[in-house]
Amino acid sequence: MRTRAALLLAAAAPAVATAAAVVLKAGGWELAATRHEIRLSPRPHPRCPDCRGEGGWWSEGPYPGGELCWCWDRPTRRLRLLPVRDPWADEPPF
Numbered sequence: 001m002r003t004r005a006a007l008l009l010a011a012a013a014p015a016v017a018t019a020a021a022v023v024l025k026a027g028g029w030e031l032a033a034t035r036h037e038i039r040l041s042p043r044p045h046p047r048c049p050d051c052r053g054e055g056g057w058w059s060e061g062p063y064p065g066g067e068l069c070w071c072w073d074r075p076t077r078r079l080r081l082l083p084v085r086d087p088w089a090d091e092p093p094f
Helices: 002-027
Strands: 029-033 037-042 056-059 065-068 077-080
Touching: none
Parallel strands: none
Antiparallel strands: 029 037, 037 077, 056 065
16 A cells, blocks of 8 residues: 555656646746755746737837836745755765
8 A cells, every 4th residue: 555655656746746837837937946945936927918928128219228027027936945954064075
């Protein structure tokens, strides 16, 4: 019974990761994970009626410049991870 549960869990992990990636991309988010944090950064919404998924536009005139679209104006979400404590901190590195 435990072997079967372990196999089902191992098979479900890639499916869950794929589903999460699809949902994040459809909602206009980018997932980045490092050893220090997990970060969700906003991306332009793919079906935005104003910018058509490009995230903004360039203004014309004597002072051209770029403007961000409203669909990109969301805060970045961060989850900081605790540092892993080294069990052999007093040992020399070499």
